[in-house]
Amino acid sequence: MQTMTIGKLARDIGIGAGTLRYYERLGLLTPAERTASGYRKYGEAAARRLRFIRRAQALGFTLEEVAELLKLSDNPRASARQVKKTTQAKIADIEQRIEALVRMKQGLATLEAQCSGHGHTGECPILAALNQEDE
Amino acid sequence: MQTMTIGKLARDIGIGAGTLRYYERLGLLTPAERTASGYRKYGEAAARRLRFIRRAQALGFTLEEVAELLKLSDNPRASARQVKKTTQAKIADIEQRIEALVRMKQGLATLEAQCSGHGHTGECPILAALNQEDE
């Protein structure tokens, strides 16, 4: 198995070398070995692991959650049910965030529709609404 | 006009006194005056301004954007068009965030549906997908 330096791996994945050291601190990715002088050496498995991390992140998992998934993934005796549960919790979390944003957007869109865009701020219904005394 | 201390105002609005000092540093809210001993004294306008800030925050504006809105609001010669533009930009921003979350959710939901929840992680389609080599 050929090994590569941190810079090579970082370039391959399209990520900073500092990020790899950061992931190592978080326990997400450990180099296969170190040279006598202390340089990190990574194998092919590292690149695969990094792609896993990036995919999971793209799906909305935090690094902490990714660590959890990796731990499950690393342990062949762990149950698929746990992975499913983590995924379901994440889906519910994302749904809540979407709902909050949709509410925000609707509030803004209502105000925006009322504003002609003409005149001075004294007649601006958006500011008037933000200044309203009632909830 | 009666004035109140920072603690009274904070309690009235349901916010920490530290937050009011923070807002002052950000230029969002200046006390009407100071006592000889340096205590901040706020008038009724401060409470109105704070409710403005909280409403705008609830609509998804960052404090920096709220400052911008307040500056427009404070200047009766500013145009309603600018407020409308700020609002539209915020709506577009929120829409993008919603779309990103919806994509995330769909990706996760697809994986979740494929997982029986039985067996060990070796047969888990969620982990398998995260480990896939192709994009």
Place this chain on the structure above:
DNA sequence: CTTGACTTTAAACCTTACTATAAGGTTTAA
């Protein structure tokens, strides 16, 4: 053998919106 690219470490810095702390001064109620 030297140059330049690369690596090492710890630590500070970035954003946002607070929150908490320390060390001291002020005001209020009993």
Place this chain on the structure above:
DNA sequence: TTAAACCTTATAGTAAGGTTTAAAGTCAAG
């Protein structure tokens, strides 16, 4: 009078996910 509650300032910490820097060590090429 005195304790509690309040106020002042500046500074630092929180979450999240890194980025940047500094000072030093290492490696390959010419």
